[in-house]
Amino acid sequence: MTELNEVKVETLLSIINSSAREAMAEYKNTGHGVPGIDSGTFHPLDFATDTLTLRKAIRLLEGACEQLNTILAPPQHTAYNSVSNYNWACMDVAAQSCIADVLENHPEGLGVDALADAVNLDKTKITRVLRFLSLMGCFKEVKRDVFTNTRLSLVLKSTNNVGCCIRNHRRCPKYAAALYETMTDQEFARSHEVEKAPRAFVLGKQGKNNNFWEMDDKAREIFHRSMIGHSEVHGSYAALHYYPWDNVSSVVDVGSGTGTVSIPLAKMFRHLKITNQDLPETIKLSRNIWEKNAPEVLLDGRVEFVTLNFLEESPVAGKDVYYLRSIIHDWPDNESRVILNNIRKAMGPNSRVLIQDYVLLRTFEEPDVGTDESTKAPEPTLLNFGCSTAHQHDMTMWLLFNGKERTLNEFKNIGASAGLVLTQTYDFVGTMLLEFRIAQD
Numbered sequence: 001m002t003e004l005n006e007v008k009v010e011t012l013l014s015i016i017n018s019s020a021r022e023a024m025a026e027y028k029n030t031g032h033g034v035p036g037i038d039s040g041t042f043h044p045l046d047f048a049t050d051t052l053t054l055r056k057a058i059r060l061l062e063g064a065c066e067q068l069n070t071i072l073a074p075p076q077h078t079a080y081n082s083v084s085n086y087n088w089a090c091m092d093v094a095a096q097s098c099i100a101d102v103l104e105n106h107p108e109g110l111g112v113d114a115l116a117d118a119v120n121l122d123k124t125k126i127t128r129v130l131r132f133l134s135l136m137g138c139f140k141e142v143k144r145d146v147f148t149n150t151r152l153s154l155v156l157k158s159t160n161n162v163g164c165c166i167r168n169h170r171r172c173p174k175y176a177a178a179l180y181e182t183m184t185d186q187e188f189a190r191s192h193e194v195e196k197a198p199r200a201f202v203l204g205k206q207g208k209n210n211n212f213w214e215m216d217d218k219a220r221e222i223f224h225r226s227m228i229g230h231s232e233v234h235g236s237y238a239a240l241h242y243y244p245w246d247n248v249s250s251v252v253d254v255g256s257g258t259g260t261v262s263i264p265l266a267k268m269f270r271h272l273k274i275t276n277q278d279l280p281e282t283i284k285l286s287r288n289i290w291e292k293n294a295p296e297v298l299l300d301g302r303v304e305f306v307t308l309n310f311l312e313e314s315p316v317a318g319k320d321v322y323y324l325r326s327i328i329h330d331w332p333d334n335e336s337r338v339i340l341n342n343i344r345k346a347m348g349p350n351s352r353v354l355i356q357d358y359v360l361l362r363t364f365e366e367p368d369v370g371t372d373e374s375t376k377a378p379e380p381t382l383l384n385f386g387c388s389t390a391h392q393h394d395m396t397m398w399l400l401f402n403g404k405e406r407t408l409n410e411f412k413n414i415g416a417s418a419g420l421v422l423t424q425t426y427d428f429v430g431t432m433l434l435e436f437r438i439a440q441d
């Protein structure tokens with residue numbers, strides 16, 4: 001047994017070695033070298049849209065590092081570390097107070113007195129936060145009490161879409177803190193309805209409105225900007241590069257938001273006709289964003305905006321692709337079936353449904369359709385490559401909506417209930433793209 005455990009540790013070490021080398025090669029391929037922990041600027045690869053090789057390497061690296069730590073550290077150390085992790089709180093302070101924005105004007109560094117004045121916070125407290133974050137390479141203390149930005153802290157800037165996403169995430173820990181209460185509360189414990197999600201539990205106690213999608217214009221704008229950040233975080237733009245769009249002429253972006261993926265899609269594939277469909281207020285915002293960011297597509301007449309309530313009606317009929325990014329995971333199974341059924345009614349014989357969401361891989365499930373070798377987690381990697389991102393996202397969906405990330409089998413089942421069959425999968429690491437067609441009896 002001891003020897004077998006040693007072999008596993010050795011294997012993890014070699015996974016770490018090979019995946020780290022692969023990641024380094026990806027950075028070097030750009031001609032800009034490998035970034036440092038204290039780099040003061042972004043690397044060109046940081047916001048590239050096709051980073052699939054790097055992402056596959058990082059998935060292996062993170063999972064193996066975490067597993068190795070858990071094996072070799074005393075268990076009490078690992079258990080306590082996971083409950084006393086306040087990275088999120090310190091990141092939140094830095095993001096809310098716009099520290100990275102202030103430091104950007106001081107590339108040589110800014111002393112904590114001036115910084116505390118600029119962000120109107122207590123000097124001692126802000127210094128504690130910055131020292132905490134510096135341990136993970138977010139900000140750097142260049143001289144005693146003088147801090148600069150790093151590549152990681154730059155992400156927190158208010159002008160950065162991911163910064164917006166991080167700022168928007170701050171409410172989730174509040175819902176998470178009530179998770180156990182929701183699981184023991186008589187009314188909420190056994191319900192899987194949207195109205196009985198942890199978010200609704202917490203807001204209900206404060207006597208507030210519970211419908212997530214009813215927001216004022218400002219909140220809607222922030223939410224949809226954070227969805228762009230979300231797609232950068234999760235590498236959703238891989239869909240632009242790996243789906244055969246040349247064989248498609250029309251795309252309906254179902255629950256389009258402001259066109260996070262469909263704007264770059266329309267710019268990259270000039271033959272595509274795009275229909276954006278969402279709730280009325282969002283469609284209004286969407287049109288404004290397209291006018292600002294893709295006026296040439298509007299001038300070409302390649303985009304239309306049509307309101308839709310996908311729980312009650314079908315999208316426009318007879319288009320080639322019905323694309324749903326970050327839609328199905330927002331909803332429990334019943335509503336997901338309704339959405340897919342409504343789309344199914346609009347589909348022509350050659351239409352496809354493309355769902356882009358996380359897919360939870362399970363150790364004991366049947367082999368995946370159309371996946372290649374790089375999708376299979378190597379031994380002794382744990383569930384989902386030992387990578388917690390998909391499962392963390394699953395928790396976020398639970399907290400907000402009683403929604404969930406699903407396994408491939410769960411997707412197949414809700415697809416089948418709408419007369420759809422899974423025909424192809426694309427592993428983009430952050431998310432998967434699942435292609436469904438009408439099932440032939």
Ligand SMILES: C[S@@+](CC[C@H](N)C(=O)[O-])C[C@H]1O[C@@H](n2cnc3c(N)ncnc32)[C@H](O)[C@@H]1O
Nearest residue numbers: 227255256257260278279282308309310325326
């Ligand atoms: C998580 S966002 C995803 C937006 C977009 N697909 C993206 O990737 O940025 C979910 C979207 O679903 C829309 N939505 C929610 N309920 C809806 C409904 N009943 N009918 C149509 N759209 C809805 C929201 O307005 C929002 O734009």
